[in-house]
Amino acid sequence: MELFAVPDLPEIREGDDLGALIDDRVDLRPDDVVCVASTVVSKVEGRAFDLDDFPAGPRAREIAARLSEISGDEKDPRFAQAVLEESTEVIMDAPFLLTESRFGHVGVNAGIDRSNVPGHDLLLLPERPSDSAERIRSGLSADRVLVTDTCGRPFRHGQRGVAIGWAGMAPARDWRGEADRDGRELGVTVESVADELAAAANLVAGEGDGGTPVVVVRDFEWGDHGEHDAHFRDVDGDLIRQAVRGWEFDE
Known part of the structure; x- marks a missing residue:
């Protein structure tokens, strides 16, 4: 091969x-x-999307606040909102987000990438x-x-x-x-x-x-x-x- x-x-x-x-x-x-x-x-x-495309709701703000407290780094609730919108289930919400995507894949942050996205903030699967x-x-x-x-x-x-x-x-x-x-x-x-x-x-x-x-x-x-x-x-x-x-x- x-x-x-x-x-x-x-x-x-x-x-x-x-x-x-x-x-x-x-x-x-x-x-x-x-x-x-x-x-x-x-x-x-x-x-490819921007963080502003995902206005954070109450659940996303709650998740981001807890993850910020755990990690000591500020977490953007808009990113948490993007993960929630790309997921059918949040399997674990701390110390990181583990979710099932809409097509069945289980992974961290619904597989959303923040690198190699020229001109945007996020790249969704x-x-x-x-x-x-x-x-x-x-x-x-x-x-x-x-x-x-x-x-x-x-x-x-x-x-x-x-x-x-x-x-x-x-x-x-x-x-x-x-x-x-x-x-x-x-x-x-x-x-x-x-x-x-x-x-x-x-x-x-x-x-x-x-x-x-x-x-x-x-x-x-x-x-x-x-x-x-x-x-x-x-x-x-x-x-x-x-x-x-x-x-x-x-x-």
Whole structure:
């Protein structure tokens, strides 16, 4: 398997044809997987906003005041309001905001970015990343597209790439019913291929001002395995979310 960044992409702006920009710069193959950072997808879709676009309500002011007290740094209630408006559930409101986005992704601050947003204060995640992936795919010579983001993981330091949208492929490879090396039947193994490819792409894409927003994965083979469409856990089966819901931060 080979991964390489798409070279010479310009600064992406609202309304740009992202698929055409990619296709013009690399000779794609049908079975390539094109991994596109959510940052540029959001820019194309006009998801850049200013803090003044989110007048703070009482709940946002309450959250910002408490977070300011905990951290010792002033927190803008307009930012808290933006997070609330982008979320279907606030799972934890201290010592940071952990929420579920409107498309099912759980992350800090609803994935709202405050960097790489020239002329604006905030960059929100795409509203429906899998629809975004499908639109990008329609303009490409490749059949598979992932929209990626970065986020942290409980119990570990640092961030890594994850997939938040996909088109032309299932997000997971289903090993259930197959045998391990000792002949035992696998009963629970569902491999999050989309996240693994996103993490590999993030190694190539990099971070900061030297980062590149699109990476091509070449010669990835699915193999003779089943597909699984689930990516975000159902609320009723998410034991970690249920535990966090009942937890309160002790200052």
